[in-house]
Amino acid sequence: MALTFKLLNKVGYSPEHQWNIFCPLAKLAFAQCTPRMHSSSYRRPGVPPDNTPPWKKIDFNFQKGVKEVKKHFGLLKKELVDHWTGPEGRPLVEHILEQTRVLWEFRCQQDLEQWVVSSDQEIGGRSEAYLKLGKNNQTALLCGTLNTNVPRDGETRYSGYCSMRSKLPQAAFNRLKHYDWSSFNSLHLRVRGDGRSWMVNLGTEMYFSHQKNDLYNYFLFTRGGPYWQDVKIPFSKFFLTSRGRIQDNQQPAWLDKINTLGFTLGDKVDGPFQLEIDFIGVCNDRAHTEEFAYEKYKRNP
Known part of the structure; x- marks a missing residue:
């Protein structure tokens, strides 16, 4: 990095131009050298670290290996066919004129397997959350009990949350993949709740690995x-947060680099809850012309 700035200084670039040149270089370096980290690094107090060697965690199952190879070659075939058809496997005309798109519907058990449900039980809490099909097998029902009792481990100060989020999209051979919603400007939900307030979370790809906890x-x-x-x-x-804290430096989300969508309940009210979801989609609302809702103030140096 220092050598790069020295060369740019000799050429005569200003510091602002140097930074504009260095940002893409830094992004490329981190993409090549740093693995994509989205799993939580949290370890409960009092629990010893897991020092098991990586090769002991591998399940050497021949039948499972053949199944995975078939799966990934099938995904690769689909990618090649979609590439020649058009963006995301649809004709170019349809992609340009598209105004709405349904992303997730919940009509069978396979649709529920695209989501991950979690609660504060991961940190020793007592909340419970379950995801199942509705009574008519046409909706998803997220239900459970919220409990704000703090675990007695001497370190945890707050507890009481339940959430569900979509799984990370992956291409063939576990390559990086993102949702591209740049043609739309609004998230469209059809839900039926119990009067509680939820938080909708958007996870996007960031420049650096230390931004893995950033959410919109x-x-x-x-x-x-x-x-x-x-x-x-x-x-x-949508506003930018990191570990639940609203950031001073706000910026719009990269809609072409969406990784996950999630819902979180943490209103500090003990008791049962339920949220029924019919579908989740995106739309292009022509009446909405706002680019970003939050002002950015320049701090006095």
Whole structure:
């Protein structure tokens, strides 16, 4: 890095131009040298670290290996066919004129397997969360019990959350893949809740590995009762947080680098909860022209 700046100084680039040149170089270096880290590095207090060698964690199963090879070659074939068809496997005309897109529907058990449910039990809490099909097998029902009792480990100060998030998209042979929502400006949900307030989370690809805990969040207010509600949340309303703390330096989300979508409940109210979801999609609302809802102030040096 120092050698790069020395060469740019000799050529006569200003510091601003040097930084604009260095940012893509740094991104490429981290992409090549640093693995994609999205799993939590949290370890419960009092639990010894896992020093098991990596080769002992591998399950040498021939039948499973053949199944995985077939799966990845099938994904590779689909990628090649989609590449010649058009963006994301659809014709170019359809991609340009598309105004709405349904991303997730919940009509069978396989649709639920695309999501991961978690709670504060990972840190010793007592909350419970379950994801199952609705009564008519046409919706997803996230239900459970929220418990804010703090585990007595001497370090944890807060507890009481339940969440569900979509699994990371992967291409053939576990290559990086992202959702591209750059043609849309709003998130469209059809939900039925119990009156609680939820947090909608967007996980995007970041420049550096230490930004793995960054998320874009916005609120989902459910009415409760027997009626469904259609919710449209503009992407310009999502604000940047890191480990739950709102950041001073706000910037719009990269809609062409979306990794995950999730829902989190942590309203500090003990008791049962439920959130029923019909579908999750994106749309292009022509009436919404806002680019970013939050102002950025220049701090006095």
